[in-house]
Amino acid sequence: MKGQGRGLQAYALLYLLFLYAPIILLPLFAFNSGTIIAFPLQGFTTDWFSQMWANATLRTALANSLLIAVSAAVLATCLGIFAARASTRFEFPGKGGMMGFILLPMVLPEIIVAMSLLVVLLGAGVQLSILTVILGHVLICMPYAIAILSTAFSSLDKSLEEAAYDLGETRWSAFRLVTLPLVMPGIISSLLISFTISLDEFIIAFFLAGNQPTLPTYIFSQLRFPKQIPMIMALGTVLVALSIVLLALGEYFRRRGNARMGGNPTRGFL
């Protein structure tokens, strides 16, 4: 048993190294003064970061991406609350089919979602813009929001709401005063996850943004120019740091939520 455990542990650690290899390299190249992304490293520099701050297109792309991600996260979470509430609290004919349909974007190749939406938007004469990207991002964020929110809603004790009704609260005030605070950690992690997905989403933004840059499409356009790559590495470093902070926050709220539900605070993701 001991030997088997050791072997597996060594394998798991190696696997983690494999998972983290790109992330470990990112800051190395971001602070490397050489312009070519290869070993051996040259010297230490923060030039790429200042070059990044001074880049006007990048700033536009960031502003666009933030606007898209915030809108998509809020809309997907709002729609997700409806779906999660419906699926965990009510029984009605066709529920499975309807839920399956809403969750479909999770298992559909993204290129097909993007292309079909693009064809329809172009056919309808809609001007491609940030709005059309938001439209697509809400669609692909919604299933993840629903998955997280369903967990939050299903671990909710139904009798708490019933107690509120018995104490004279209306359906809406019971939802606002009892249910909502209890599922709040779920809502926050749904917002964070949707935000992160949207911020990093490339395919839909690439095809539906028209000539508006978003962060991923800007990165993609710059990867063709070797001169720009050190700056992209600096940008990547910042993005990774940001993602880790956001994820740690999300994890914190999820654990606190589980603890508040009286569950095990270390319970897993699913």
Add this chain to the structure above:
Amino acid sequence: MAKGGLDAQARQGYALIAPPFLYAALVLAAPLLTILAYSFLTDGYLEVVREFTWANYVQVWTDPIVRTVMLRSLMVSALVTLVTVALAFPVAYYVSFLVRPQKKATWLFLITIPFWTSYLIRVFLWKVILGYNGVVNSSLTGLGIIDEPLTFILYNVNSIVITLAHAYAPFAILPIFVALEKIDRSLLEAGRDLGESRAMTFWRVTLPLAMPGVLAAVLIVFIPTIGDYVTPELIGGGKIPMIANLIQVQMLALDNRPLGSALAVTTMAIVAVVSIVFLLINRRFLKVRS
């Protein structure tokens, strides 16, 4: 009363599910039906002619370029799925069976973090790691292990497989982990008590019970990889296109929407067939469980 109650409940349920359902109908179902319709229409100059035809599908199934790309996409996705799931299973097993319960969430958190960092930059960095003067080759030549840079990991199908196996790792680990967590540990003790060896217990008890998770992982990895656009573009340098790149070229660069639609519909059909096959296999394993 009972019937009235049920109706009220059903009404409330429908009212609640309506907004997300209508949104998905508008933004997903309508576009999918449109490309389904387009795939049977004729391509004209700068427009789609409303004439019914099977020609697009005939072309999709007979054109040698389309066939090469389609087969390559299937092969790459199958290979990626195999590699990803095979590499992921021991990790999921380790976290589920050997990590202390208090530490499991932390392990899962560590496994998911890399997945949330910029996909494009991760893909690009694999190009850096595997490239001609990349991390692997320069370290190996530097250490004197090899004289010439390894070429089998260079801008080809192998590098696409490695990159995608990295990108979809958490998608494979999580479902397998969940399935392993559900296994009643006393069944394993029973297997041992009845005189099975550790390996046989794993083979005859643990693995069949973990199969639903493994099959879920297979589907979750297979479906998005077959439609992956970025990796062939960045790693393959556009020289080894997969089906997504072909759809994009037909739809936009060549402006042949009907043929592009037929390609997209065919891809979805293939994905659907593969999914159904795996779901049927899964049903067999679920029967074993109950």
